[in-house]
Amino acid sequence: MLTEHVSANHNTEIVVNGRPRNVAGNVVSFEQVVELAFPDDAPNPDRIYTVAFRHGARKSEGTLVAGHFVEVKSGTQFDVVKSNKS
Numbered sequence: 001m002l003t004e005h006v007s008a009n010h011n012t013e014i015v016v017n018g019r020p021r022n023v024a025g026n027v028v029s030f031e032q033v034v035e036l037a038f039p040d041d042a043p044n045p046d047r048i049y050t051v052a053f054r055h056g057a058r059k060s061e062g063t064l065v066a067g068h069f070v071e072v073k074s075g076t077q078f079d080v081v082k083s084n085k086s
Contacts, residue, residue, distance in 0.1 A: 051065075
């Protein structure tokens with residue numbers, strides 16, 4: 001379980017859409033990553049976000065979906081793309 005490994009006593013530098021970002025601890029959620037990628041986006045039910053990551057702490061690459069978390073290490077990279085429902 002990921003919560004066993006959470007350490008809020010330090011920051012971890014991750015990369016979101018090519019930009020370095022600091023997060024508390026070593027676990028981030030889908031929602032946190034989307035907020036870091038698009039901080040000015042207002043909630044919109046017609047918008048879809050796709051989040052892919054690589055160089056994670058326990059899994060080298062994958063996708064992250066709403067409501068889920070991933071354990072990160074310094075340098076974990078996220079690519080977040082937004083699109084509209086068709």
